[in-house]
Amino acid sequence: MTTDAPYPIGTPGKPWGSAEIAAWRSRQTVQRSYEVDVRNAVQALSNRFELVQYGHLDHDPARYPLLALRTRPWNDALPIALVTGGVHGYETSGVHGALRFLDQHAAAYAGRCNLIVAPCVSPWAYEVISRWNPHAVDPNRSFREQGRAQEATELMRLLAPVRDRVLVHVDLHETTDTDESEFRPALAARDGVPQQLTEIPDGFYLVADLEDPQVAFQQAMIAAIAKVTHIAPADAKGNIIGSPLLAPGLIAYPIRKLGLCAGMTQARYRTTTEVYPDSPGTTPDLCTEAQAVCVCAALDFALSQTA
Numbered sequence: 001m002t003t004d005a006p007y008p009i010g011t012p013g014k015p016w017g018s019a020e021i022a023a024w025r026s027r028q029t030v031q032r033s034y035e036v037d038v039r040n041a042v043q044a045l046s047n048r049f050e051l052v053q054y055g056h057l058d059h060d061p062a063r064y065p066l067l068a069l070r071t072r073p074w075n076d077a078l079p080i081a082l083v084t085g086g087v088h089g090y091e092t093s094g095v096h097g098a099l100r101f102l103d104q105h106a107a108a109y110a111g112r113c114n115l116i117v118a119p120c121v122s123p124w125a126y127e128v129i130s131r132w133n134p135h136a137v138d139p140n141r142s143f144r145e146q147g148r149a150q151e152a153t154e155l156m157r158l159l160a161p162v163r164d165r166v167l168v169h170v171d172l173h174e175t176t177d178t179d180e181s182e183f184r185p186a187l188a189a190r191d192g193v194p195q196q197l198t199e200i201p202d203g204f205y206l207v208a209d210l211e212d213p214q215v216a217f218q219q220a221m222i223a224a225i226a227k228v229t230h231i232a233p234a235d236a237k238g239n240i241i242g243s244p245l246l247a248p249g250l251i252a253y254p255i256r257k258l259g260l261c262a263g264m265t266q267a268r269y270r271t272t273t274e275v276y277p278d279s280p281g282t283t284p285d286l287c288t289e290a291q292a293v294c295v296c297a298a299l300d301f302a303l304s305q306t307a
Contacts, residue, residue, distance in 0.1 A: 007189035015192035021136045024186070028128040034064065038086075038120045041099050042067050049102065049115070050074070055154035059124055059134045066154050068118040069102060075114060079167035079306060081299050082159070083117040085291070087140045087151070087171060087261045089125025090183075093275055093284065094172030097291020105296050112303055113167070116159070121261070122151045131183045136190055140173075144259040156264055166265040168302035170273065172291045175200060175241070177278045198241045202279050203232030203249070204290055205240050207272040209263065210252040217269045217301050222249045224297035228290045229275065229282045269302040 006012055010020045049069035057064035085098035098119035120126050122139050132138055133149050142149035188195035204225045206218050231249040243251035255263035262270045273294050275287045
């Protein structure tokens with residue numbers, strides 16, 4: 001299904017140039033504080049974890065340092081678990097779910113694995129509640145060689161020394177009503193193509209790696225999430241956002257081909273979470289809790305396979 005409704009920037013059928021990107025960026029306004037919501041929370045956790053600044057956004061270096069927390073003391077004999085949130089800055093529960101996991105659950109994994117958590121990969125987009133970075137680039141299509149998003153390349157640089165040793169990676173995302181009302185129309189306008197409409201799934205679901213889906217791993221997370229919030233059903237065609245189900249609440253993408261964050265390491269166990277915060281059947285806090293619980297379930301399963 002497509003729509004011809006015009007986006008307020010650009011000419012239909014013509015990809016954006018620098019003028020259109022600048023016009024789009026001028027429409028983005030700060031709606032919340034990265035410093036208050038994320039930097040302060042990360043700093044508060046630095047008494048329990050090692051705080052790492054692995055870069056900054058050139059757009060405003062002082063305002064947007066790129067921050068991660070990792071296990072202290074680090075033990076090279078242990079497997080590594082990676083958690084990422086806020087790759088799309090507008091996906092709020094991913095950011096706060098990563099922080100909640102660190103605050104409330106991470107201690108249970110001391111001595112069992114090394115943790116690396118980057119709770120807000122895209123801080124500018126977090127503040128303006130956007131899917132893209134300041135250059136109208138989607139970071140979650142940029143985790144590849146020659147990627148165009150600094151948010152992705154800096155994180156890849158941080159992980160480069162250990163990318164072959166990561167056991168499990170959970171990348172925390174959301175699917176929201178604004179995907180259809182704002183972000184897909186903007187994408188179609190930017191690329192000069194018709195907008196493709198999909199049905200927003202009402203509930204939590206996971207995106208596995210099509211090349212190696214590790215279905216039992218994914219199902220363990222779905223079972224844990226179902227105790228917190230509801231799992232997204234398939235649509236009338238048996239799909240979720242156009243992809244067939246591998247199992248209830250589970251679809252798969254070719255994550256490395258698409259340049260998705262979940263494919264940035266060699267982790268055997270990797271997944272992308274998606275929760276629907278606009279559902280009348282959940283709350284923002286339940287979405288955050290579901291993300292944290294999902295990380296725990298992922299680590300529990302992965303570590304049980306290495307015992």
